[in-house]
Amino acid sequence: MLKNTKQEIKSLQSHELDHIIQMLENDKSFPERTISLISQKIDDAVNQIQDIFNIVKQSDTIPLNEIKENILPIIKVASATPHFFHLFFKLQSSDEYTYRHNIGVGIIATLIGKWLSLPEKLLAKLTIAAILHDIGKVKIPLEILNKPGKLTKVEYEIVKQHTILGYEILKKSEGVSEDISLVALQHHEREDGKGYPYGIQGNEISYLAKIVAIADVFHAMSSNRVYHDATPFYIVIRQMNDDVFGKFDPTILVPFISKIMNSLIGNKVLLTDGSYGVIKMVNPYDLTNPLVQINNKIIDLSIEKSIQIERII
Template identity: 45%
Template sequence: MTATALNDIIGRRVIHIDQFIGRRLKRNIYSRQGSLLLSQNCILDHHHINLLHQHGIDLWKEDPQYVTEILTKEAVLEVQAIFEKIRYQSEQLSNQDIQEAIIPKIQQLCINNLSNVILELSKKDNYTYRHCIGVSLISYLIGKWLGLKDEELQNLAIAGLLHDLGKIKISDSILNKTSSLSADEYAEMKLHTHFGYEMIRNISEMTEQQALVALQHHEREDGSGYPFRIAGVKITLYSKIVAVADVFHTMISERTYKKPIPLYQVFEEIYNRGYKLFDSMVVHCFIMNMMIRMVGDHVILTDGQVARIVMLHSDDLINPLVEANGNFYDLRNSEHKILDFVYNQ
């Protein structure tokens, strides 16, 4: 092993390498004789693991990084397992059990490239569980941006994860219907808020605030929501946050009967209409922090040019200053507008 490789491993903890199948290596891995075994950016599979076993090489927890697609797939399977345990009452789960299964994956997704995470979570495969993860993730981020403490963030993320739990008691014919619901079908669909509230209250260690998210996430600031048409301060903070995350993920998602709305158009819609329907502090926090993370990214303008976001305006977060081919455009007062972001995967 080279001196550099030896210095790399000082002070780090060995973890059983089988846990890292599907992860991408952040550094080169050398044999004890100093020859290269695996290159940086290699995605580990069973063959690689066997090779490392043969050479007696251990990995440290810092060596591999999560790959968004694989991490999302793992999270989908975890959520599916949790819902099935609750549906069939095959195992008594607690808030702590669910946190231990999901929170580490949510935290890992949060530190990945946000545009790629959003793209991955918007796919139509396993939509129900992707939606739960997406709402949990976005709720966690909004809570973090608002300054919530760690325990609050974890409880908020689990509330977001379970916000639609009551839908397991709604008939599949309604859940999977591709045309408009009849009045009776819509009335049945709305019952998922009540069902979810009661089910979450029966899970050990869940708080009343978490249960209320299931009941209130379709309520709106102007009183136009359901099930009770409550407004303003009568809606809890967790519910206000999850309501924005729920609508955002629904809009960006692909379904068998619906194409996703381009991400920028979703931001525009929530920014322009959201202050009436949602808590203004939550909307502003969400849009501002999402757009901040897009500074430096590229967008497609209405005239077909590809531009780079240079700076946000505090008075108009979704019409930033952009640069295209050496020309700068202030989109607040320009004929040029953004169509969508250019994604890098």
């Protein structure tokens, strides 16, 4: 009887998620009701990933089927949204950051994978890997993870161990592929060899880890945390753009920045001089400095260097 009840609940959940996707496809205006439904599903995923992390902390094994059945469908729905920034604001909350970050990185990495036209099977691997990229943090003391201030050198070295610890947990978990395990190990490695834990570079880093690295940094910088507020949008996007030919793979990062900036066309923005405007066009040769309409005047931010986008409204 219980088994049948669980199957019925799962069927209802699946039907509800399919219904949300259909609503997204049929109504490009992105109504408030749809935003609310997706937000609730993201909250559900955050709660479920917290439960899953607790299971891993106690058992050292990954409940992969639960992730596939309960988390992946939610991320599929969230990544189907036509308006990236409606979704993005929901992922910025500092509440339960540790768990929300894993869902946020899962969604952003999935979007990047779609934008790169990854095959479905590889995309599914990427999503799982992104959700679990920080799983090694279950082995890091909470007083260090939640410290409201700068870590000491010793504490930082302890935190860096989460990459190796996560890899070890994933390696011994049934059904988890090497591709997924490597993302936990390598998502802090960098193209220039200045990452950790091993300082590898370029082609030594797995492709999925390179994608997750970008999603990880973008979400972390853009989120409110216990020890700092979210970094202003223009600083996040400028910093990542500056890292195109250093820390990150340009074949992944350039399409990512391009998609984000082009998704902003038509959006209202607050500028650093306190004025409000609407993004009208993105310069393909200067992605981070679009043309903005302020009242009846068009401002080219690639020329007006003293003005930047503070945040998206």
